[in-house]
Amino acid sequence: MGDLALEFCGEWFDPAQAEDGFDVGREGDLAIDDNPYLHRRFLRLTQEDGIWWLANVGSLISATVCDAGGGVQSWLPPGHRLPIVFPTTSIVFTAGPTTYELTAQLTDAPYHEVRSEDPDTGATTIGAISFTTSQKQLIVVLAEPMLRREGTGLSEIPSSADAARRLGWATTRFNRKLDNVCEKLDRIGVKGLRGGPGLLATNRRARLVEYAVASRLVTPADLPLLDLKDDA
Known part of the structure; x- marks a missing residue:
């Protein structure tokens, strides 16, 4: 190698x-x-x-x-x-x-990435899971510091209250949607998102950001979603 x-x-x-x-x-x-x-x-x-x-x-x-x-x-x-x-x-x-x-x-890696383009259906799908626009907004707002950063480095993950304020949501709405997003990803086998003893909300948000950024579930191209307003 x-x-x-x-x-x-x-x-x-x-x-x-x-x-x-x-x-x-x-x-x-x-x-x-x-x-x-x-x-x-x-x-x-x-x-x-x-x-x-x-x-x-x-x-x-x-x-x-x-x-x-x-x-x-x-x-x-x-x-x-x-x-x-x-x-x-x-x-x-x-x-x-x-x-x-x-x-x-x-260099001389034994495997190479295979990329494919999926049609734009208006919802983001990973595996058998689809995300609504507001759920995607939640993921983007948590990952925003990483998405706006150029290259590698370190970023601060916003608190639930700060992220909710950024979207113009009530914190209760934000937390409810965070529960929904984490539950969806947990069902397809993404580890580290389930609540329980010893798993703090900060850890869950961090794990969601790690997964979303690394898997390209969200990219800098999704940042305009933060300017959308919805009624859900």
């Missing part, structure tokens, strides 16, 4: 230079932020028998890993690893209120 390069905030790193694995976290080979919610060492890139592996060496945070086209996505929980096999791989994760995105580029 080919050479791997990792990019964050416009700066490129060569994981092959690290003899015992390339660590990403609050400390390590790529110290991305002094965020106290971020593990000192969260992700580790290693090469074994010509294959590059991405491992989650943290204990609490998961990462969303996706190909450039958004068609293949994996959730990487603590203690697990997966191979880097696409020319461009997006790595998204959240620590506290901040969401981070890194890009890995692999």
Whole structure:
């Protein structure tokens, strides 16, 4: 397999230079932020028998890993690893209120993205799930900081109250639609969106943003939806 390069905030790193694995976290080979919610060492890139592996060496945070086209996505929980096999791989994760995105580029990758264009039906469909305009607005408003940012880096996820205010909605309406969106995605197997003990609302919003951005469920082209007003 080919050479791997990792990019964050416009700066490129060569994981092959690290003899015992390339660590990403609050400390390590790529110290991305002094965020106290971020593990000192969260992700580790290693090469074994010509294959590059991405491992989650943290204990609490998961990462969303996706190909450039958004068609293949994996959730990487603590203690697990997966191979880097696409020319461009997006790595998204959240620590506290901040969401981070890194890009890995692999030369001579064994797999390539297959992209297809779906007809515009007026509703966004992923798998067997369709989203109404207002549900799509909810996803876009939460992801807005990431969608407006150029390239990789870090973004703050708005609170439910701030997101509702941005849309001109009552917070109760926003939370109800957030429940509906998360329930729809949970039904098709998207992990980390179900409520319950130990799963705070902040974590659910963060996971929704990670999934939506990495899978290209929302893109910068959807930002004009924030200016629409509806009666639902």
